[in-house]
Amino acid sequence: MLNNSINPPRDCPLCPRLFQFRMENAKTHPDWFNAPVPGFGDPNTQLLIAGLAPGLKGANKTGRPFTGDYAGDLLYATLSKFGFAIGEYQARPDDGLVLKNALITNAVKCVPPQNKPTGEEMKTCRPFLLNQIKALPHLKIILALGGIAHRSIVAAFDRRQVDFPFGHGKCHDLGGGLTLMDSYHCSRYNTNTRRLTEEMFETVFSQIRDMLD
């Protein structure tokens, strides 16, 4: 099934705990998406944004990354501000929003209990992330939102974690013209504690804008 699939099938059974959690959520909320959330955006993109995993009542409910999640409010507003999103983000997958030169995915495609995927789940889902990366012919920058997504990308490229330490605003050369860029995750916790401010997030996007055509 993995081979070169970019997204897992709706009934992906590869992570027993995540499969079980999806089944439970499907029982309680049959109207929610409750499946691996596929990437969203421009297949000709130069920028790939990698989040951690769908939020229970956000992407897992709506079926589009960061859509309906608190973190999505800041992410989509910033994408719009820097010209990567056209249309009005309304926290619904049918809001007509179109991404231009950006694509959003998650390191883990299924919602994890307590928002915390295990190391094993990260590893199991990693081939989908790698296939997504390989399928983007014009890719120049991967923006990792948070240390966990960052480490999953470093692992996907078979690099040593010690050589690529996570740091907000840092750029890492992955070779082949590809840059890994880091930002603190735009989660409610990080913005409430001001670990990440709107200004800090915008500085990252302004740097990205300058690096792209």
Ligand code: URA
């Ligand atoms: N929603 C997502 O899709 N990904 C995250 O990392 C957080 C919220």
